Amino acid sequence: MQDQIIDLALELTKVTKAKIADLDQIMLRTQILSMNARLEAARAGEAGKSFTIVAQEMGSVSQEVTALSASLNAAITENAARIQNAGNDMSITFRGSRYADLARNAVEIMDRNLYERSCDVRWWATDSAVVDAVQSPGADAAAHATSRLATILRSYTVYLDLWIADRSGRVIANGRPERYRDVVGADVSREDWFRRGLQTADGDSFVVCDVETAPRLGGAQVATYATAIRAGGATRGEAAGVLGIFFDWEPQARAIVDGISLSREERACSKVMLLDSRFRVIASNEPQAFGQPYALDPRDEWGHTVRNDKIVAYGLTPGYETYRGLGWFGCIESPAHLAS
Structure with a gap:
């Protein structure tokens, strides 16, 4: 939805600027006509004096419209940039919250699995x-x-x-x-x-x-x-x-990481991970990452930050029933701006 709003705003800006450009062309033609009219009036001498006044007014009006057009164009450009920035911020916030939910869901699914393991060992x-x-x-x-x-x-x-x-x-x-x-x-x-x-x-x-x-x-x-x-x-x-x-x-773990609901576009450019309490990668859609440290700096049990033009979303394990969890995090790293 946010992307649609941005696209509509930018399309409206594009159309409006195109119409302003057309208006500028008309005003340019009007100015040329006004100049030609003054020249012809000068040749006509005394008989052309009244027409000279009209030609001058046409030139003045044309200049005022051109100035207004330039001001409008500048205002539209500025507001379009603000709309785009606001839309990008909305998109990042929306995606960050969604990724954080997915990250927490991933680690919660694993906790439910591991809860059963804790039951198994005590039983056997x-x-x-x-x-x-x-x-x-x-x-x-x-x-x-x-x-x-x-x-x-x-x-x-x-x-x-x-x-x-x-x-x-x-x-x-x-x-x-x-x-x-x-x-x-x-x-x-x-x-x-x-x-x-x-x-x-x-x-x-x-x-x-x-x-x-x-x-x-x-x-x-x-x-x-x-x-x-x-x-x-x-x-x-x-x-x-x-x-x-x-x-x-x-x-x-791979089945859980691969099962996270990302679009094909998102999955192609995102890292999906499970991190232990030491922020060590213990599962990832990049298998070679196992055991490597990841620089997660969680400010809460759930959320996202933007770092180096990347969204880093995370969710702390909530535990499951009597299994309190091990302080693990689900984590998704994705570019802040996806390619169109």
Whole structure:
């Protein structure tokens, strides 16, 4: 709508200036006629005196109309520029607000997805096969746990793998040993997900780590969730190990980024991103941007700024139900002025 208003105003200006130009041509012809009339009157001598007065008045009127035309043309040019500037400001404000809504919606969709992951890890940590693997360690218990994890993975395709680590931080079972052969026996005691998972307060608690690449999972981008495996699967039971689940981040995040409702023109020249709490790119329509810092300076939980002739719109994660979110932002960067 704003663009239509600008276009109409500029078209009106164009038509008006064209008519003024036509008027200027008529006045020029009038001035020439007035000059010729004065010359003919001078040749006529005494008989042409009265006509000389008329010719002079014609010249005066023509000059006044020409001056008025020039003033009108200047006023129209100035006001047209003001209309265009106001229209551009309206367009930027409108697009910035729309982009901010889309950015917040994108991160909210991801939060709803990740809320389910937080439910999964707490539920599966109470599975009897998982609990037995750390409480009654042995080959049979590990094999049963591996089978159980594999069954879960066949149903929950958004995960790359599920790992069970004992209290010392040694992985004793995973769901895809045929794909990830170096997992069982690995020491994960120094990894963030294990240390924080072991320290969870109870069975209702969980931890989630920043999105990172996982060397033992083929360098894939993962969001890792963890919680303690507790004695007897009880909510207040003693921590006997840790369950870590590895969400296959890249395809899920790409689907959300690519699904944002931008026009073809907007998408061609815009960056669409998810940023973590450190303003690090964790998803983008430019895949090579993963892990790079982005200079976002949010002034509120939602909004937009104009920087270097670009609209930068953002929305902070609102969280979802009991999942408070991780301080992530959806972000869209787009040229302030789209090509016509």
